[in-house]
Amino acid sequence: MAVNIQKGLAAAGLAPLHVWNRTASKAEPVQAEGAIVEPSLESLASKCSLIFAMTFDDAALESAFSAISALSNKSKETENKILVTCSTVAPSLVQQLEHKTKSVSVLSAPVFGRPDAAAAKMLVAVLAGGSETEKNLVAKYLEYTTRKITRLGGPAHTANVLKLTGNFCILSVIEMLAQAQTLAEKNGVPREAVVDVVSALMPGPIVTGYSERIARDEFDVGFTVDGGLKDVGLMRDLASSSSVSLPFADIAHGHLERQKAENKDLDWASLAKIVRKDSHL
Amino acid sequence: MAVNIQKGLAAAGLAPLHVWNRTASKAEPVQAEGAIVEPSLESLASKCSLIFAMTFDDAALESAFSAISALSNKSKETENKILVTCSTVAPSLVQQLEHKTKSVSVLSAPVFGRPDAAAAKMLVAVLAGGSETEKNLVAKYLEYTTRKITRLGGPAHTANVLKLTGNFCILSVIEMLAQAQTLAEKNGVPREAVVDVVSALMPGPIVTGYSERIARDEFDVGFTVDGGLKDVGLMRDLASSSSVSLPFADIAHGHLERQKAENKDLDWASLAKIVRKDSHL
Numbered sequence: 001m002a003v004n005i006q007k008g009l010a011a012a013g014l015a016p017l018h019v020w021n022r023t024a025s026k027a028e029p030v031q032a033e034g035a036i037v038e039p040s041l042e043s044l045a046s047k048c049s050l051i052f053a054m055t056f057d058d059a060a061l062e063s064a065f066s067a068i069s070a071l072s073n074k075s076k077e078t079e080n081k082i083l084v085t086c087s088t089v090a091p092s093l094v095q096q097l098e099h100k101t102k103s104v105s106v107l108s109a110p111v112f113g114r115p116d117a118a119a120a121k122m123l124v125a126v127l128a129g130g131s132e133t134e135k136n137l138v139a140k141y142l143e144y145t146t147r148k149i150t151r152l153g154g155p156a157h158t159a160n161v162l163k164l165t166g167n168f169c170i171l172s173v174i175e176m177l178a179q180a181q182t183l184a185e186k187n188g189v190p191r192e193a194v195v196d197v198v199s200a201l202m203p204g205p206i207v208t209g210y211s212e213r214i215a216r217d218e219f220d221v222g223f224t225v226d227g228g229l230k231d232v233g234l235m236r237d238l239a240s241s242s243s244v245s246l247p248f249a250d251i252a253h254g255h256l257e258r259q260k261a262e263n264k265d266l267d268w269a270s271l272a273k274i275v276r277k278d279s280h281l
Numbered sequence: 282m283a284v285n286i287q288k289g290l291a292a293a294g295l296a297p298l299h300v301w302n303r304t305a306s307k308a309e310p311v312q313a314e315g316a317i318v319e320p321s322l323e324s325l326a327s328k329c330s331l332i333f334a335m336t337f338d339d340a341a342l343e344s345a346f347s348a349i350s351a352l353s354n355k356s357k358e359t360e361n362k363i364l365v366t367c368s369t370v371a372p373s374l375v376q377q378l379e380h381k382t383k384s385v386s387v388l389s390a391p392v393f394g395r396p397d398a399a400a401a402k403m404l405v406a407v408l409a410g411g412s413e414t415e416k417n418l419v420a421k422y423l424e425y426t427t428r429k430i431t432r433l434g435g436p437a438h439t440a441n442v443l444k445l446t447g448n449f450c451i452l453s454v455i456e457m458l459a460q461a462q463t464l465a466e467k468n469g470v471p472r473e474a475v476v477d478v479v480s481a482l483m484p485g486p487i488v489t490g491y492s493e494r495i496a497r498d499e500f501d502v503g504f505t506v507d508g509g510l511k512d513v514g515l516m517r518d519l520a521s522s523s524s525v526s527l528p529f530a531d532i533a534h535g536h537l538e539r540q541k542a543e544n545k546d547l548d549w550a551s552l553a554k555i556v557r558k559d560s561h562l
Binding site (some may be wrong): 072091124126131147148150152154155158161162164165166168169170173174175176177179180182183184186187188189193194196197198200201202203204205207235238239242243245246247248249251275276279280 | 393434436446447449458460467468477482483487519522525529530559561
């Protein structure tokens with residue numbers, strides 16, 4: 001994603017992008033495109049006013065926020081930073097960070113899609129928090145990689161609620177496809193015929209893509225079972241803290257837990273193996 | 282649907298269509314287009330060799346089959362009828378009928394879509410049973426109302442398995458959307474924003490259509506809770522008879538049963554009212 005943003009900035013005459021990654025080698029492809037690699041987050045934060053954070057989890061976002069706000073408290077010239085969190089993290093964490101210090105505006109802009117979708121400008125983004133001016137600024141950068149941005153009028157963390165809601169739908173579709181193909185296969189209908197009909201009824205890369213991968217047992221690449229368990233944990237925490245019943249997430253969670261015991265590194269769609277096993281396939 | 286087939290036959294120089302309906306008034310619009318209304322199923326069966334049956338339920342299909350096969354047993358000239366069942370009925374019933382008599386070839390061609398989709402040539406059909414020649418003949422007529430026909434190489438009842446599998450996916454999507462909108466709404470995100478994101482992730486009229494109707498509480502028209510309960514009953518019978526675990530159908534069934542106690546005549550997407558109630562909305 002950073003590579004594409006750098007390319008977009010360069011094309012718009014706005015380069016360079018300053019980048020920092022916990023694993024230095026990951027910044028190399030962006031550097032090759034003309035970005036400036038910073039030696040530390042503090043160094044990056046001292047030079048930039050708009051910072052996009054794509055962290056692995058809640059803990060990494062919290063430590064990035066601490067580094068930025070510590071810096072903005074030390075020096076007057078580094079005040080008024082904008083931190084945009086793009087990760088799938090707990091809405092409650094974003095809610096905490098949002099009002100922690102006046103010197104850092106927290107916006108949230110999680111995106112749907114894999115890296116190849118970013119390259120093709122096909123991500124779907126959700127954007128919330130900050131002022132309208134800040135949202136417009138952030139949207140300008142998001143546009144380099146997205147085909148659609150849904151803006152919310154509420155505080156930043158509502159974007160994380162919507163991101164978890166979208167991920168809940170993707171996970172539900174995976175579980176649905178696994179159950180559907182199993183029902184068909186056990187009754188003499190090939191999995192491919194289910195792919196054919198479901199793709200006609202519900203077109204688009206998510207349903208068709210997962211449908212094909214489940215039918216062909218292609219679970220080697222993608223979003224892992226471990227990643228899926230992190231996400232479904234966030235969904236269920238959100239449901240539980242807001243007294244929402246979310247039975248589809250509970251079912252998929254059980255299947256992911258059991259698939260983790262088999263192989264946690266496969267794509268999360270490999271929960272289909274457990275679904276099949278439960279139906280004696 | 283019959284109106285559109287009659288129009289297509291007329292355009293192709295193959296008119297007229299002979300029609301019979303248990304409720305005589307329902308045949309009037311087709312008659313207005315030039316079809317010949319028959320006074321009884323026996324009368325229709327004595328004149329036609331290719332008969333499409335769109336029955337309300339299993340019992341109606343069984344009685345139509347009996348009338349046609351009784352006739353074909355009586356007279357040599359009415360032998361070799363082709364009966365095409367287009368309804369959502371139990372695969373086990375079609376399997377029974379398929380080998381009951383040599384004089385009636387049973388094919389199955391259930392379709393996905395509402396009457397307006399038939400008029401727009403947008404139905405999705407599944408076709409199984411009979412010989413290749415018979416399938417080609419049936420496909421020729423289906424093409425007047427469909428945008429896609431998935432052919433199966435197995436016996437006729439496999440088309441009914443696939444139809445129930447597709448309906449299972451539609452029902453799962455309804456239940457998923459109800460849960461997703463509830464999770465979002467309870468956490469400060471408007472239902473409409475969920476419609477926006479889910480429509481971008483999973484485009485197409487089924488996901489977007491149900492998503493919008495659930496968000497706007499538009500449950501007055503469509504496929505009823507009672508119809509949904511008939512279908513989910515068929516899905517669960519099929520799952521049970523083939524030792525398949527189908528937890529998404531079980532959850533939606535519970536919600537449809539409870540919604541039936543409230544109002545069985547609303548669209549089956551009104552199960553969302555129960556989902557919301559369980560989350561105290």
